[in-house]
Amino acid sequence: MLKRVAAVFLVVLSLSLQSCVSATSGLKSYVDAYDGYEFAYPNGWIKINVADGPDVVLHDFVEPSENVSVVISDVPDGKTLEDLGTPAEVGQRLAQGPNFEESDRQVELISADSREIESGTYYLLEYVVRLPEQTRHNLASVVVTRGKLYTFNASTLQNRWNKMSEKLRTVVRSFSVY
Numbered sequence: 173m174l175k176r177v178a179a180v181f182l183v184v185l186s187l188s189l190q191s192c193v194s195a196t197s198g199l200k201s202y203v204d205a206y207d208g209y210e211f212a213y214p215n216g217w218i219k220i221n222v223a224d225g226p227d228v229v230l231h232d233f234v235e236p237s238e239n240v241s242v243v244i245s246d247v248p249d250g251k252t253l254e255d256l257g258t259p260a261e262v263g264q265r266l267a268q269g270p271n272f273e274e275s276d277r278q279v280e281l282i283s284a285d286s287r288e289i290e291s292g293t294y295y296l297l298e299y300v301v302r303l304p305e306q307t308r309h310n311l312a313s314v315v316v317t318r319g320k321l322y323t324f325n326a327s328t329l330q331n332r333w334n335k336m337s338e339k340l341r342t343v344v345r346s347f348s349v350y
Contacts, residue, residue, distance in 0.1 A: 199343070204228065204242075209322055212346035213240055214339060237308075238328045238336060240343060245321045252293070253316040259284035259295040262314060266323065267299060278302040291348050292317055300330065309333040311340055313347040322349055 199212040207227060217230045217240075231239035247256065256262050260281065267279040282298040297312040307330040315322050324347040326340040 198339075199346070202228070202230065207242075207244060208318070209242060209324075209347065209349045211240070211242075211324060211348070212343055214343070235328075235332070237306075238332065240324065240326045242347075243323045243325070245323070247316055247319060247321045249319060251316065251319075253295060253314065253321075254293065256316065256321075259286050259297065262295055263297040263299075263312075266297065266312065266314070276304050289348065291315070291350055294347075296344065301327075306330075309337075311344040313344045315347075315349055317349045322347075 198215050200215055200217075201210065202213055203210040204227070213230050214232065216234065217232050217238075219228065219230050222229050226241040226243045229239060229241045231237075253262070257265070263281045263284040267281050269275075278301070280300045280302075282300060283296075284298075285296045287294050287296060292315055295312075295314040297310075297314065299310040299312070301308040301310055308327050309330050310325055310327045312326075313324040324344060326344050328336045328340065
């Protein structure tokens with residue numbers, strides 16, 4: 173009888189512990205107190221230095237084509253994210269980038285939404301980027317604060333999208349400024 177009770181207890185305990193596992197498991201926290209932002213990123217990812225590029229770039233040690241980055245740009249004084257346009261308008265402008273006409277890439281904006289959290293309005297954008305040698309899937313979170321446009325981007329190869337989509341969505345939603 174005692175063995176049955178112990179077995180039932182172990183089954184109930186293991187089931188309850190499994191329900192505690194969330195989409196944020198296996199994530200670490202990155203904090204940039206100087207520029208005022210933070211986000212979660214997958215274990216096994218490392219920071220790399222990029223000269224004259226994004227504020228920060230991290231990529232998977234095993235699959236280096238999977239990465240996250242933060243780009244900080246100036247916006248005119250007093251402008252809000254909404255002043256820059258709707259999520260779709262901002263998404264289209266970001267998709268084109270500064271050298272779009274000269275590039276070999278084709279960018280398709282798949283979705284553009286907004287969400288409100290304590291630190292402000294964020295636009296959540298999803299793209300498919302076709303390059304001559306590969307197709308990528310990108311997610312972005314965009315926010316304006318303190319006269320700066322913060323663009324957080326998460327990217328993977330299209331053939332890994334099904335495996336990484338849930339984790340990258342969690343990572344992008346974790347991005348916040350303060």
